[in-house]
Amino acid sequence: MEPVLPSRGRKGDAVARILTAATAVFSEAGFGGTRVDEIARRAGVNKATIYYHIGGKETLYGEVIRSVIGNVAEKILAGVKEDQPPEEKMKTYIRSIIMTIENNPRMAPIMMRELASGGAHFPPVVGRDIARIIGTLTDILEEGVKKGIFISTVPFILHMMVIGSLMFYRASAPVRAKLEWIPEVVKQLSAGINEEVAGEIEKLILRAISR
Amino acid sequence: MEPVLPSRGRKGDAVARILTAATAVFSEAGFGGTRVDEIARRAGVNKATIYYHIGGKETLYGEVIRSVIGNVAEKILAGVKEDQPPEEKMKTYIRSIIMTIENNPRMAPIMMRELASGGAHFPPVVGRDIARIIGTLTDILEEGVKKGIFISTVPFILHMMVIGSLMFYRASAPVRAKLEWIPEVVKQLSAGINEEVAGEIEKLILRAISR
DNA sequence: ATGATAACTAACCGGTTAGTTAAACCGTTT
DNA sequence: AAACGGTTTAACTAACCGGTTAGTTATCAT
Structure with missing residues (x-):
């Protein structure tokens, strides 16, 4: 059973772009000041894509924290x-x-x-x-x-x-x-x-x- | 969330109570995470009173900043x-x-x-x-x-x-x-x-x- | 080609929230 | 006691925002 290839991404990895954008916005505005729409805009991605790949705002923030100070x-x-x-x-x-x-x-x-x-x-x-x-x-x-x-x-x-x-x-x-x-x-x-x-x-x- | 007693003593201290409550909430939740209703609740004051005496959320925050690090x-x-x-x-x-x-x-x-x-x-x-x-x-x-x-x-x-x-x-x-x-x-x-x-x-x- | 599936999107939904309004309250003045 | 004015309030509204849905497109196995 070989691992499933995740390389199905078309125009660059959306998840990576989302995390980058999220890190930027969260660091500038804090959790409360961050708008999920703003992250989606900066990542060049539809907001629903964030929810599809990662989950809600809280989960996304957790991922950012983990990647930055984990x-x-x-x-x-x-x-x-x-x-x-x-x-x-x-x-x-x-x-x-x-x-x-x-x-x-x-x-x-x-x-x-x-x-x-x-x-x-x-x-x-x-x-x-x-x-x-x-x-x-x-x-x-x-x-x-x-x-x-x-x-x-x-x-x-x-x-x-x-x-x-x-x-x-x-x-x-x-x-x-x-x-x-x-x-x-x-x-x-x-x-x-x-x-x-x-x-x-x-x-x-x-x-x-x-x- | 325990209800806050109106504490209807003198009316003059409404501003003081608002500023105290605002300082607490802003320091706990940050600007973006702060709800004006929460400040009003903790100050035991109607939200409109805040707008009457001080002004909007931004102005209120400015006052808090000034009083804390001014x-x-x-x-x-x-x-x-x-x-x-x-x-x-x-x-x-x-x-x-x-x-x-x-x-x-x-x-x-x-x-x-x-x-x-x-x-x-x-x-x-x-x-x-x-x-x-x-x-x-x-x-x-x-x-x-x-x-x-x-x-x-x-x-x-x-x-x-x-x-x-x-x-x-x-x-x-x-x-x-x-x-x-x-x-x-x-x-x-x-x-x-x-x-x-x-x-x-x-x-x-x-x-x-x-x- | 065809069907299955993963990735993505536009449009929408409903609860929340900053800010407003008009009326009520109450001590002071006349 | 009535008029007055600063203060407070319940009720309201418009905009916002996190999250969802129904539908579309791209990719791959067969």
Whole structure:
């Protein structure tokens, strides 16, 4: 019994286009502000096609959440090699989070809104991901403490510090660009997390925990 | 949905009740997810009363934003006295932000959602507030650098670090409590920013910038 | 070709929601 | 006590929006 070929799609995969459009609209307007018709319009697809392939608005949102903040632990922890010194592991952890956020510009707004609503739509995998990341961070810190190069601190607070700094920096870009009265120096900061910003945050975090 | 008693005391506080209810609903559900009828129900007021006193949903939201994140600079910078050493000023700045967030539990979700949507509803005063805060922070840092106790860094990034850490910590409380798989140690952290957490963040930030 | 099936669409449906209206309410003034 | 005006309300409406349906088109196996 060979698997059924799903490649029956004619003009490009509708499901992929729907998910892309949905990710964009949800990240811009939030769940409540999103209109299914708008997603259909941007995907170039009839609204009924969304219901045919995926399901209702809620299901669609769940899929978007899963694709955007599901299985992030894998990506973030992939680079942390066992034979590195803790300081290097720490740098890798920070840089991996930066890469994840930069490769996924839709992630910051979605994550922030989800957090604001108490993670009402977080799939189970998110909990496990957080657990894995905190676990690894705890190991790195412990190893550093044992080797006398890190101070002892609360891993979760440090994690919130890294994630929070980066997401707030990233998400504040449109505000920085738009608002009057903002100092010129601030306006000139890059929208994305470029090497200068990344290096600065990495430096500050490492200084915070280094002996 | 339990019925809300009319609480027909004095009529003057209708506006206050409306604003309180609106702040709650907007912070829980976001702009798109908020129903004006729900605000009216919680305020114990007929919907038309909202339109009579304040105006439409958009105007009401604007008022909420203004009351929640308008004129925060005053509160945050009030304690920073000119005759303190820069390290003390820095501590005051951090503690003031913590107090502001803790005294307004609705602030974190609203702020995060606003940031997620590019600050579409930020009133002009927010820009000026940010400018004032960044300005003062820049002064504190410069003074510290001059006295040889702080390293040179980008004030805005540091500000994002403080705000981001605190807001993420605060906003993640419901998620921490709810999700499975989250380490027990993390679950036991207090929902609010208590003295232990505040002290830890203050310590980390000061370590990050101290020579 | 032909029938079966998957993919897609235009048009529609009914509950919901922001916003309106006209009348009622009530303390104050005359 | 009647007129008055700011305030509140029940009832209403028009538009919106998530979801459905009936029907069409494309693809494939035989």
